[in-house]
Amino acid sequence: MKRILIGTLFAAASFNAFAVAPGGPGCGWGNMLFEGQSGLPSHLVASITNGTSGNATFGMTSGTNGCDTSGRLAYNGKPMLVLGSIMNELSEDVARGEGEALTTYAVVLGIQPEDRDHFAAVTHAHFSEIFPSADVTAEQVHAATLSVMRQDAVLAKYAEQA
């Protein structure tokens, strides 16, 4: 996994002058809940020109939040990259027991379609363990999710492969 990450990062850097390492300042892995969206510098003109400012991008770097999301967005062993950027939505969905971010999280964790409703129900029931405080980080959420899954007969197998 690390190799792929570094590889894509390298690729990104070669067509972009800038690239921030995953987990770099203001980004990614360490994200807490309710991390503010950094507003576009000038909302008005940004939407006139549909532009991105300065660090606009091509390829795999995300310019709008100072956060590098190099690497495949999806799947297979890289839930962290996704998780950091959908923490808020995910916390809402887990609290309610359904939603797009929760589905996405299930897919990223490799949970098969037939078990996704169950995953939603289990995480909903364990909201306070997965999100124990407002200051929880994406890493902790990931670890807590796996530990909740391990205690569940159906989900345990997914926790092992993750």
Next chain:
Amino acid sequence: MLRCLVPLLLGSLCLQAQAKPQLTQEQRDALASDRFWLTLGHYQPARWGGWRSYVDDNAFFLASNGGESPAAELSATLDGLYASAALGNDHVQCRYPSRTRWLREQLNLKDLPTPNCSEYNEWYEDIAPHSTVLVFPDAYLNSPSSMFGHTLLRIDSPETAGSGTSLLTYALNFGAMVENMDNGVLYAWKGLAGGYPGQFSLLPYRDKISEYSRLENRDLWEYQLDLSPEETARMVEHVWELRQVRFDYYFFDENCSFRLLELLEVARPSLRLTDQFPLTAIPADTVRAVREAGLITEVNYRPARERELLARAAPLTADEARWVTRLAGDSAQLQSSTFAALPRERQALIQEAAYRLARYEASGKARDSADAANSYALLQAINRNPPPALNIETPTYPEFGHESRTWQLAAGSREDRAFAEYGLRMAYHDLADNLAGFPLGAQIELGDIRLRQYEGNHWQLEQLELVNIRSLTPRSALLKPWSWQVATGWERVAGENGNHRLVPHLNGGGGFAWQPWDSVLGYSLATLRLEHHRDFDAPLSAAAGFNLGLLWRNPLGSLLAEGRSDYFDNGEVRRSLALAQQWELSRNLGLRLQASREFSQFSAPQTEFALQLRWYHY
């Protein structure tokens, strides 16, 4: 491995042996004038004959005159295809996968060197293009800059397509690249005038959702396109050729929507989309063109966060709405005995609305740990007592709204003089226009010209409006937005001796709007006005005043009743009462009855009636 290497080695050894096909002048010119080749180079007919590319970037062209000569560019590309495979990622085949594929097919090239395009391959595999979604962030009322909407593409991989995981997909966006921050006005001007280069960018789609749905409160429309995996792949291939390539960016024509139409033509060369937009490409119109081309198979509506908040709060009583505000500010109130005494299912609604309000207010701000703890406490409450799912009815699809340009034909009388009036408005919608597909209370008009022919064949310019924007956003128990308006152009006002003078003016206003019932919107705005009136002593006169109005949705259409007053610095007081009822005949046809009475110190009150046919066309 060896099997791959051998031809590679042979390839570079036998470079001389590899003969690039010798094209006759005619063959080359025929290929270079093929529509697909012209599309790949983004060529358009130049004004004085020949060709000119929309691409404003020499790095995109291999030939020094490639920007003007599709044939020279074709020759240079063909040369490059046969360059040594050792060039690797810099090889023409790696830089221009679309050109390579097309030329290989056209010329049946079988002996091309095989460079290792590792960068491109990695990039392509990462995107894994499979299907395409056209995304249209709708215009938002209170943001004039978003007024025409925007379009972008979403590229789904085989795994994400149809699996409810569009958060994992990529968005392909064309927008201006703003390198250093100019101030707002300059920024806006340069954006309109083409001062910023436009570039494609590829971002996680979820970033785009946050940007539009959270920060800008714009609804997103997602149109699944009927493009095959091969067609999607062809388009993404071409996008690689456009990385870091600068286009001119103009707000009205060479904008995001136009560029995306070009890409769709690359995906499916038989499409003719760009031809329909020689002058302006308004995003909603381009969506319509895509719809008419039969490309849309499915539509998904993603309401903005603000709309979700308002929908959640809609069934609440005034007292419950007060609880929402209270809880959003202080979650400790959840423990209060009065809140606990409310029915449990009402608590569920209130808590969730409060959470949404708290997040709404925090959007665009840096993290505040007290706020975060507050929101977290509300989330815990939601978790203990979850509300029923929020169902928001899908509004009329924006592409089913009336067309953008309007022809107007009117007959009427002013005092005792009859007139006919002919008008054309370049864009887009006013308060009383056919409403389906547009938000109530939004008006954006650009380039509205009306000529009047009084009896006796006396012609005059009645009005030339450059811009007229009104944004009437109702205040509710939870949200307290401002309403505002701005307009500039030439219009006729009262003058000496009963003359109706044409004056240039600039005016604006701000205030509040309310929506006591779904079908009624009332507003009240304080206004300022500057005008040049030849019957005034000063070259420029200023006025302060107010607008009061009522917009009523009735079975026929919309009725707008409005009173305006302007108190000028020179003592003139100008007031008017106006009434307009639109009868929505069909999607692109409306009949409007207008009546007004104008008061001025120059003359006795003047009354005007008119019946106007409005044809929304293209």
